[in-house]
Amino acid sequence: MARRYWNINLEEMLEAGVHFGHGTRKWNPRMAPYISAKRKGIHIINLTRTARFLSEACDLVFDAASRGKQFLIVGTKKKAADSVVRAAIRARCHYVNKKWSGGMLTNWATTETRLHKFRDLRTEQKTGRLNRLPKRDAAMLKRQLSRLQTYLGGIQYMTRLPDIVIIVDQQEEYTALRECITLGIPTICLIDTNCDPDLADMSIPANDDAIASIRLILNKLVFAICEGRSSYIRNR
Amino acid sequence: MYNYNSMATAMAAALPSFSSLTPHNPLSPRLSILFPTSSKSSPSSRPFLSLSSGLVLRTRAKPSDIDTSFFDNFDPEDEIPFDPPTPPEGFVPPPSFDEGPEETEDDVAAAYEELYGPGYSGVSVLGNDIYVMDSKVKKTSAFEKTKEDKVRDGFEERVVQVRRVTKVVKGGKQLHFRAVVVVGDKQGQVGVGVGKATEVIGAVQKSAVNARRNIITVPMTKYLTFPHRSEGDYGAAKVMLRPASPGTGVIAGGAVRIVLEMAGVENALGKQIGSKNALNNARATVVAVQKMRQFRDVARERGIPMEELWK
Numbered sequence: 001m002a003r004r005y006w007n008i009n010l011e012e013m014l015e016a017g018v019h020f021g022h023g024t025r026k027w028n029p030r031m032a033p034y035i036s037a038k039r040k041g042i043h044i045i046n047l048t049r050t051a052r053f054l055s056e057a058c059d060l061v062f063d064a065a066s067r068g069k070q071f072l073i074v075g076t077k078k079k080a081a082d083s084v085v086r087a088a089i090r091a092r093c094h095y096v097n098k099k100w101s102g103g104m105l106t107n108w109a110t111t112e113t114r115l116h117k118f119r120d121l122r123t124e125q126k127t128g129r130l131n132r133l134p135k136r137d138a139a140m141l142k143r144q145l146s147r148l149q150t151y152l153g154g155i156q157y158m159t160r161l162p163d164i165v166i167i168v169d170q171q172e173e174y175t176a177l178r179e180c181i182t183l184g185i186p187t188i189c190l191i192d193t194n195c196d197p198d199l200a201d202m203s204i205p206a207n208d209d210a211i212a213s214i215r216l217i218l219n220k221l222v223f224a225i226c227e228g229r230s231s232y233i234r235n236r
Numbered sequence: 237m238y239n240y241n242s243m244a245t246a247m248a249a250a251l252p253s254f255s256s257l258t259p260h261n262p263l264s265p266r267l268s269i270l271f272p273t274s275s276k277s278s279p280s281s282r283p284f285l286s287l288s289s290g291l292v293l294r295t296r297a298k299p300s301d302i303d304t305s306f307f308d309n310f311d312p313e314d315e316i317p318f319d320p321p322t323p324p325e326g327f328v329p330p331p332s333f334d335e336g337p338e339e340t341e342d343d344v345a346a347a348y349e350e351l352y353g354p355g356y357s358g359v360s361v362l363g364n365d366i367y368v369m370d371s372k373v374k375k376t377s378a379f380e381k382t383k384e385d386k387v388r389d390g391f392e393e394r395v396v397q398v399r400r401v402t403k404v405v406k407g408g409k410q411l412h413f414r415a416v417v418v419v420g421d422k423q424g425q426v427g428v429g430v431g432k433a434t435e436v437i438g439a440v441q442k443s444a445v446n447a448r449r450n451i452i453t454v455p456m457t458k459y460l461t462f463p464h465r466s467e468g469d470y471g472a473a474k475v476m477l478r479p480a481s482p483g484t485g486v487i488a489g490g491a492v493r494i495v496l497e498m499a500g501v502e503n504a505l506g507k508q509i510g511s512k513n514a515l516n517n518a519r520a521t522v523v524a525v526q527k528m529r530q531f532r533d534v535a536r537e538r539g540i541p542m543e544e545l546w547k
Contacts (some may be wrong), residue, residue, distance in 0.1 A: 008329075060521025070352075089339075092347055115356040157348045157355035219332050226330075230353075 006058045006220055008051050019045045023192030031193050034205040043193040045205045053204045054217065055216040057188050060202060064164055065228025066235070072155070073185040073218075074176045075168030078098055080214050085166060087215075088154065091222040092229065094162060095154035096176075104162060105179045110153075118148040118156065164188065166221060169208040183212035190217060247440065353431050391419045391427075394498055396491050397514040398436055415439035416491075416515045419447035420498030425453035426525075428518045452522055455530045460502035463531055469526025471514035477524050480504040492516040499525075 014017065021027070021035065021043035031101055036046035055058040065071070071093040075084035081097040088095035096104070104111050121141060130138045165180050165191045167173045177199055180187045189200035190208050197203040339347075345359060354360045396416040403410045413436045420426040429447025433439040457463055462479040469475070475492055480503040486496050488506030491514040496504055508517050535542040 092351055119356040119358040126359065130436055154358075156357045157352040159352060159355055215332065223330050 002044075003055065003059055004062065005157060006055050006224065008054055008058075008220060010047050010051060013047055013050065013213075013216065015219065016216045017210045018050060018206045018209065018213040018216060019047050021045050022209070027081045027192045028194050028196055030196055031191070031205065032200060034191075034197070037192060045193065045207070050205050053202070054206075054220060057202050057204055058220055061164065061166075061188070061221055062224040062228040062231075065225045067161035067229045068232050070158070070160075071164050071166065072096065072135075072158070072162035073166045074100060074173050074195045075166070075214070076177070077172055077208070079211050080168050083215050085154070085212065087218040087222045090120060093225065094158045097154060100176045101151060102172060102175055103179070104155075104176075105183055105185070108161060111155075114148065115152060115156065115158075115202055118145070118152050118228070121145045121148065161185065167200070168214060168218075170200065170203075180195040190214070286504050294420045326483050390421050391425075391448065392421065392498060393411070393419050393440075393447070394494050395412045395440060395492050396428075396518060398439065401432070413439040415443045416445040416518065417447050418491075418494050418498050418518060419444055420495075420500070422498065422500035424454045424456055424500055425451050426454060426495055426499040428522055431517060452526055454499040454501060455528050456499075456501060460500065461504055462501070462525075462526055466524045466527050468522070468527060469510065470519040470523050471510035471513070471516040473508065473513055473520045473542070474510035475517055475520040475524050476509055477521065479503070480505050490514060492521050494518070495521045509530075 021031075024038055024041050024043060027035070027043055031043075035043045036048055037044040037103050059156050061071075061098060071091070072089045073091075073093055073095045073097075075081060075097055076099055083095045084095055085205060101111075111222055113204055121197055124141070130141055132134070133141070134135060161183065162185065165176070165187045167177055168186060168190055170177060170189050171194060177187060177189065181199065184200070187200045188202045188204065189195070189206045191200070191203040192208045193205075195203075246305070318323065345357065348355075349357075349360065386403060394471060396418055398413055398415045399413050401414050403412070412432050412434055414430065414432045415436065417431070418426060419429065419430050419441060427447040427450050429443040429445070429450065431439050431442025431444070431446055433442055454461055457479075459482045461482070462477060462478060465476070467474065467476045471487045477492075477496075480487070480502055483505040486493055486501060486504050486506075488504065489508055490512075492506040495518050498505065506521065511517070531542055531545055
């Protein structure tokens, strides 16, 4: 994998607060190599390591995108949900920003059934069939449609399992991470001081609480994906 | 068989630091074993490449062209300098995803559709057929079902045991059937699976699906027997396997015999020491078989000629 320049500078990361970890009491001792100091009861993450891992992750993502792989971004924290949607739409990736239903990937057959139902409801809504039904049925179907829209809206273009999954908070999305591990899908995870770095394939130690830090990391990854895609389109 | 080959070559050649002496292995053994990016597994056999049937972690081979090897040799203690390559001339930092031109929904939909096809969105901006995913749905009518499931992907199924199991609830007894099935082609791939359902046929089907998920390869010599003795245990069942000269046939009892036959092993001796439980014995044979190594691979790993192994 050729290393490219991803515009990662440490001052930017300090500004965004990427180096703040969680409280000292909640740490995972496996994160010890990535923690540089302890200040006022909060662990401080070593930013050089973070920068290095981030650039490696961007390289990996660029490489994969230039080969036409599909990505999935998972972030269900309330703080991060909005930025996840924006980032994914910008990068033209699939995303999950509301609750991750258990078995979304491992039970892909059932998820596909739901997606089919979603598609049928959408077409019915478009052709106006919903208005011809009695009010109660129409209301039920509309409610179903809105539910499916919130949960499956981001993966409506996903025809098969994704090739790389980017997870925003490991503690929050533990089920998603476990599913990817059983299926053998490579994962890129944002790790905080209370997470386990050995679970994901590529972990980026960073702060997952601050919106600015999540946005920064997502920015870099999205940039890498876009570059990869454009090179894929060029060389196709 | 050849999976071990590729693993051994990769391990011997590409990872000199990967011995049992390295104290820190930040990765679980699962990932390091799956490291060979030039794995020879063909796309069709990829779903079956699993390293366990009785262990808790079920693993699968990764798509081999996504190279996550950065973390494999990584020792977290040493200092990694962060020296990014120099920015190319005229490098303009790209706008964040919030700034930048606002895209209408149609634009977004068109872009997604260009990349992935209409998928399940129900709307098609570029004029593609929105029902493109319908061919995936198999319409199973009641009549066709019996014929459809007969032909499978080259694996033969044999039922080891079907038992009626009961769950006692307030209203009475709820009966289910539990089927243990061994699946194999006679070329060295076997898998053991369990499944429960209210009907025998349903249970057999479920267990066949489960068995196909945990397939292992049996290392065999050219006389269709094992390379060496081995013992394996699972639960209270302990199984001893021993190679035999050609013409002996499979001399083993019950579950062990079925597993060995479906693997294609022609000559072997096996004994169930310990519990006689069929499922546990089947799993114990699988464990025993997984412990076996081909002489060629051991010699290559240790870096000694094969003759040394027989001294």
